[in-house]
Amino acid sequence: MTAADDASPTHRRDELRHAAREDLFHRAALALDAGDMGVFEWTASTDELKGDRNFRRLWDLGGDAPLTGETVFARVHPDDVDMLRAEVARSVETGGDYKAQFRIRPPGGAERWLGARGRVTGRDADGTPATLTGLNWDITEAKAQEERLERLAREMNHRVNNSFAVIASLLTLGSRTARDVPSFAQMMTAQIHALADAHRLAADHALDDSDRSSDVEMRTLVETALGAWTRNAGDARIALDVDPSVSLPARHVSGMAMLLYELATNATKYGALGDAGGTLDVTVEARGDGTARFAWRERLDGPRPPLPERTGPEGTGPLPSSSGFGTVLMQHCLSLLGATMDERTVTEDGFAVAISFPHR
């Protein structure tokens, strides 16, 4: 070969093509590495398995000892291995692509999820699929997230169905006891808003990523539930003083929301948020023993409208209630919150309720 041949356009083109291919291989390797992708090639007839460095790391297969398909199948979770074998067999039999997600249990290592994709890349002289080339990558984190969302969806579904059951119960109980349709409708509307607020707050918090993701701050709950009244207070003066350290677990939120709406509805009809005007003080303080005290105090500026003289089912005396079953509603809330009633006082110009409840 002469120097002139070396510099020929054909040779130059080949050289460039070769360099471009090298470059592409290099980039592909970098990309696979950046994506933590493990590459493998499996030969069906001999069960011989070749894996790159990432592949061996994903499977905790250190060193460079020869690998076989059986070596890796032995590390697959017993519940997933049949599915994986079937998927590989299907790919080899039909020549179709293979796609799987499975758990592996490396000896001494933590269980993790792998994703896999592959396809037939080599065939025998008679056309039978002979080798399978593919990728593995770690999907443990994505799987954990998927499970978290599934759990969340189940929990939300449960809460919504429970709210519907509570609404149905309120309607049935109300129809047995209520004598005044507008009052009953007002109470029902308030309670539906209470459940909607509770659901929205619990849902917002459930999407946070923290440990106690579903806890709801008491301050947010009080401000949300009483928002309709604090924004349109009229002559009333409303003061909210809620300890920012007090939170409620998600399953207690609806009980507190229902209690707040019931108290506010009553205050509109008979108390400080009504025509008489007055002051409303709502305080929540942590006691330091895992319980908190919720106090609701109304002081009226003028004469109170007459209270309906009704007796609760437990014989608790006259109820300043919008519906005639305020006591039932109150008991429902207390039981949901695991709370006890410390005080309930009705005077000429005032009304007060105080409860103790466990908090986070």
Add this chain to the structure above:
Amino acid sequence: MPALHGHTILVVEDEFLIALNLEMSLNEAGARVRLAATVDEAVRGAGGEVHAAILDVSLADGEVFPAADVLARRGLPFVFHSGHAAPEARLARYPGARALAKPAHEGVLLATLEEMLS
């Protein structure tokens, strides 16, 4: 509702309003009611003098299955009343039990109990 008349029904439900409502409906149908709101109370109730039960699955302190086991061992009929999406899979180990999605229509719930008791 003759089938329910004179029977004692265990109602396991931790939502006070729902429990109260079921109690009133069952009383109107002539049945006596025993209420339970926790897993412990439910297990005790299931071992007591009851003829059938309505079981909410998810309670504040856990799931109701220990009580369901007691009822199943005694051959007593019971209905799961659950707000969970797909109770079927989890309830499969109680072939004699029925499952109604919560909130079940009161008429359907009572009719189901009657049918199981007759």
